[in-house]
Amino acid sequence: MKLIYSLLSLILIANSSLAQTSENYNEDKSEVKSEEVTKPTIIALSPHIVEMLFDVGAGKQIIGTTTFADYPEQAKKIPIIGSYVRLQIERVIELQPDLIIAWKSGNPSDDLARLEQLGFNIVYSQPHTFADVASEVRLFGEISGHAKQGEKVAAKFEQDIEEITKTYKNKSEITGFYEQWSRPLTTVAKNSWPQQFLNICQVKNPFEQVLTPYPQVNIEQLLPAEIQVIIQPLSENQKQLEGFNWQDWSIIPAVKNKQIIQPDADKMHRMTLRSVSALKDLCVEVDQTREILQQKHS
CATH class of the missing domain: 3.40.50.1980 (Nitrogenase molybdenum iron protein domain)
Known part of the structure; x- marks a missing residue:
């Protein structure tokens, strides 16, 4: 009888361990899935925006871009949904991006206004200086879910600019x-x-x-x-x-x-x-x- 109770106890412990392992696995899986969900899909409306998104690690999240977005090499595979002259509004609606990053002075303003009216979340890019580039890299890192990488590459960029400036200032x-x-x-x-x-x-x-x-x-x-x-x-x-x-x-x-x-x-x-x-x-x-x-x- 004691042997039977011992066997039952072992079975219960084993089942409990398996259940706990399965629960932990499911939790881990859901965490990974949750992290993936928090990374937004992005339409990037200029070559410089595409390039900076790849720099912060968000290249795979880009689902649409404009002509001449050819760097890095992977950018050539992103679907083209317009140019600096005109955007394909219907294609944007079809893709349903979580986020659109637009070039304020390089995209058709009427198309951007229409996208805003349709309720799309638009962030504008307009860098004029090296300092602006660093700021936008940090911003793109944050909004794409890659803040740590954004900070890292922006800081390196600022350091490099400072060193070159010192080298040639005299x-x-x-x-x-x-x-x-x-x-x-x-x-x-x-x-x-x-x-x-x-x-x-x-x-x-x-x-x-x-x-x-x-x-x-x-x-x-x-x-x-x-x-x-x-x-x-x-x-x-x-x-x-x-x-x-x-x-x-x-x-x-x-x-x-x-x-x-x-x-x-x-x-x-x-x-x-x-x-x-x-x-x-x-x-x-x-x-x-x-x-x-x-x-x-x-």
């Missing part, structure tokens, strides 16, 4: 022309995104004080400035990779001395963490021009 200025676009010839001024690159690399921009951030200019305006270096960013996405034909203007010192820098336009012009790499590369190339000019005058 360098002598050289006069440069930044070619934002070739047809019509367009440059940059204060309040433009590229101006901060010029400031940190110690490139004097003769058009910096123009009120328009991206003023159109002509060659005659450049000649008195004695331009020592020309910065001509080019992109693979441009229909015409050729920029302005500077070779016709050997009267310009930068052309005469073959000091034309051609950085990657995507890295330069997209307001993302990759811009720190573009900044570093530009400052190195400008410094090489500075050394060449110093040797010529020594």
Whole structure:
């Protein structure tokens, strides 16, 4: 009889353990499931927003984007639901994103207004400076459920910018022309995104004080400035990779001395963490021009 009671006790204990294990497994599973549920699905309406979401670890949550969102490589697989000209409202309604992150000045305002009227949750992106990029990375980390990663990469970005700034702050200025676009010839001024690159690399921009951030200019305006270096960013996405034909203007010192820098336009012009790499590369190339000019005058 004692043997039977002992066997029954063992069976009850075993069943209790299995039940507890099953309960713990279900709890763990539900926790994982709950975590996944809290990570929102996102429509990201610009290449720079897509890139920053991947940087914070939220790339897999993006269910729709716009044309030219091609970095990182995985971004090319995201369904295209519009461009800077027009958004496919019906497709957005079909996808039912938890969150839409829009580029305030780069998306059609009427389409965004309609999406707001339909009740979609829209967060706006509008970075103007490196500091703004860090702030938005943190924000995107928080709203996508990746706050820790957002803070980590933003802090690293800020540190890198600070180190580059310190490296070049005592360098002598050289006069440069930044070619934002070739047809019509367009440059940059204060309040433009590229101006901060010029400031940190110690490139004097003769058009910096123009009120328009991206003023159109002509060659005659450049000649008195004695331009020592020309910065001509080019992109693979441009229909015409050729920029302005500077070779016709050997009267310009930068052309005469073959000091034309051609950085990657995507890295330069997209307001993302990759811009720190573009900044570093530009400052190195400008410094090489500075050394060449110093040797010529020594």
